[in-house]
Amino acid sequence: MSGLLTKEARLALSRKALLKHDRVRSSVVLLLPERVIKLNPAGAAILQLCDGARTLVKIIDELQTHYGDAAIETDVAAFLADAIARGWLEVR
Amino acid sequence: MTGSRVQPPYALLAELTHRCPLRCVYCSNPVELTRADSELSTADWSRVIAEAADLGVLQIHFSGGEPLLRDDLEQLINRAFRNGVYTNLITSGVGLDAARAESIARSGVNSVQLSVQAADPLLSNCIAGRNAFAAKQAAAQCLIAAGLPLSMNVVLHSLNIDQLESIVDTCVDWGADRIELANVQFYNWALLNRDLLLPTRDQLAKAESIYRSKKVELGNRVELIWIISDYHERYPKPCMGGWGRVQLTVSPDGKVMPCPVASTISTLSFESVKDRNLAWIWQRSPAFNQFRGFEWMPDPCRGCERRFEDFGGCRCQAFALTSSADRTDPACHLSPDHHLITGALKSVSTTETCEPLTDNEKIHAFQRMRYRQPP
Secondary structure: OOOOOOOOOOOEEEEOOOOEEEOOOOEEEEEEEOOOEEHHHHHHHHHHHHHHEEEEHHHHHHHHHHHHHHHHHHHHHHHHHHHHHHOOOOOO | HHHOOOOOOOOOEEEEOOOOOOOOOOOOOOOOOOHHHEEEHHHHHHHHHHHHHHHHHEEEEOOOHHHOOOOOHHHHHHHHHHOOOEEEEEEEEOOOOOOHHHHHHHOOOOOEEEOOOOOOOHHHHHHHHHOOOOHHHHHHHHHHHOOOOEEEEEEEEOOOHHHHHHHHHHHHHHOOEEEEEOOOOHHHHHHOOOOHHOOOOOHHHHHHHHHHHHHHHHHOOOOOEEEHHHHHHHHOHHHHHHOOOOOEEEOOOEEEOOOOOOOHOOOOOOOOOOOHHHHHHHHHHHHHHHHHEEEEEEEEOOOOOOOHHHHOOOOOHHHHOOOOOOOOOOOOOOOOOOEEEEEEEEHHOOOOOOOOOOOOHHHHHHHHHOOHHHH
């Protein structure tokens, strides 16, 4: 199911996951069977880039460009590793 | 509590029908089932789904009975999908062939949960009151072939809990990536058969240790979920995350309730989607507001620090066992009615043996049970 998180790994939402903007509560949520995860803006920004096409390197690069912060690499990689362990993401 | 202060619900359980090909001895549907000719129409359900999405519902669980018996199931799932709602189909799998699995996949369903009763056909068929084991295995194959993520659910009780390890292995073999191990909860048909279904402390402790070792073994390949047996706990379960706090149920004939069992509380009257919109019922109806907040609570809940996490336990259980929905859940060891729980546990521990029951002994137990009957 989940492979290794290498720099060239392509990341995608799990088949059973749905990422959406909840307009009633004005937040981004990740939906899984019998589970709703309210994401903070950073978590939402990261997961929105996990489209099955972008690699880990590309995701970090885009986030750095967008937020102008070079020091996010470790945090993003840790968030993604955790998201894979929780079954939110798949490595392709 | 006024309507505007009520937080919106996250999930809707849509009980499309009470019709079901199975007759499980622990069915949580009402003892008096809704007849087919009282079921909501496709147009009614479509309106309910749209109203739920507007209200803030993020997930709809399509359940029953057996929802596959509704010809408009795919249409309703697709309605929810187009409203941006996450959909989950809860099914026995009976009647699900490759064509139906593909049509369900095309409707946009996000996950499917298939029930299984035991790890072998004999016991499975005794529990369900019909030969369904092979049909379930075939259904699992069809769902996987249609590219759908497969969850499986098994209700655990005294007659199948000793084979928990084989049950988990069966679910993994069939391709489940999420397995819910749900200890039986005693409502409706299960309550009628309680003394034959209640596991002993020893059985439960062994099963829980198997669950823990399986969880480690499966890691993040398969998600394993354990739903507690509240009869064996010191404190009650936070039933439904609190009355009217996170979830609502619409019954086959349109009654709106905080949970699927709430219709058993005969002292409350529930509004219908035929008469009112869902937002009004959620926010304003007396039945939903009856047990919101903490003001309604009796002692010992009233002054208990745990009231913020368990909300006084389950209102339906309080009603079923004490005839008063506003008493502390008897499952709590602090409840003045706790002897109703310990008494039931004592009656099974006196028949406790070290050896698991033989097949003949199990069949004898099933002969004494009440199977679910159509209305």
